[in-house]
Amino acid sequence: MIEMTGTAGATGTVGTTGATGVTGATARPGKQFWERVPAPVVDVGLVALAALDAGLNLSDDTPFGLALAAVACAALALRRRFPLIVFLLTLPATLIQDTLVAPLAALFTLAVRYRDRRLLAVCAILSAIATAIPWPPGPSTWIGRTWTLVDFVYTLATAAAPVLLGQLVQAHRDLSQRLTEIEEAREHERVLHAQAVLARERAQLAREMHDVVSHQVSLIAVQAGAVQVAAKDPETREAARSIRALSVGTLDELRTMVTLLRASGGDATELTPQPTLADLHKLVASSGIEAELKGELSPTVGTPAQRALYRTVQEALTNVRKHAPGARATVELWHDGPEVGVTISNTAPSRPALPLPSAHQGLVGLKERADILHGTLESGPTADGGFRVRMRIPAHAD
Known part of the structure; x- marks a missing residue:
């Protein structure tokens, strides 16, 4: 009686992992x-x-x-x-x-x-x-x-x-x-090899963001500061001040993103400060629109959840500023048992919106964030002509 209990031969071909995708791996043959x-x-x-x-x-x-x-x-x-x-x-x-x-x-x-x-x-x-x-x-x-x-x-x-x-x-x-x-x-x-290629791509993207985007945003901030100093109309000065504040905030965000890209997963990413719920008041106040923040959440909410809620509010207010000029926005934080969430709603715009470049990827990115944290994201127009975004995620999502 012959007992054949040898391990199946490793004849399967494992798919190649590239920087832009992963090809399917050939399955190993079944056991005899x-x-x-x-x-x-x-x-x-x-x-x-x-x-x-x-x-x-x-x-x-x-x-x-x-x-x-x-x-x-x-x-x-x-x-x-x-x-x-x-x-x-x-x-x-x-x-x-x-x-x-x-x-x-x-x-x-x-x-x-x-x-x-x-x-x-x-x-x-x-x-x-x-x-x-x-x-x-x-x-x-x-x-x-x-x-x-x-x-x-x-x-x-x-x-x-x-x-x-x-x-x-x-x-x-x-x-x-x-x-x-x-x-x-x-x-x-x-x-x-794939990680090395990805690291090179990240470094190249970081250089482009630093050399091109950061430079242009810096020029916007400088020009806004000049307008703020030279303008005699209080409304113009306030608008210029808001533009300059937003430009400075955008520069900070770009520096953070450049640091993350250059770190490529190294220890430097641990040193990068990430926004939390405590930063929402500043975000709403500097949004450049008439916005109100209601409700509050416990500081024990997990860091990933806080970051997701912050980014949701940031994206929603940006969309209001771009696509609904003159509209008022309301940001409401709430909790429902083990879940927390935020609802951002705005009224109908009071004047026509100027055409602005947009990749229409903001809400898609928020939906991906919610899916990763096992939450949900709902968005759509309201009955009064406004728009509403609502995110719900577990309080201690990781």
């Missing part, structure tokens, strides 16, 4: 049918086969002979844990009975589990000797000794077969494990 059979089923079947072999080839039906045969067959159930001991237990039965399955199965398991070839050679010779020596011993003749020697040669060849097959299974396992390790190493190299 003998590998899908549970080990207890194999053990029971092997013990039954050995018992059938011993019963059909019983040459000593004395209680002692039957006991040795029973021990040899039953010991096969423990061959995985104690292969050498099980083999030694089959030798007495092999000596007095014409059994074949028990010693060969024990030799095969021993060859699969052990790497010492000298030990395996000795065990094969012992099995051949126990099979070839006549039992009970009697007076030997020259012809009898010759046939004993011939029988020994044949039985030695028979015993060598499970040993060689067991070593082949062991080599197959080692090769499969080695191939798996090589594939894992290659996958690790691909991941490192």
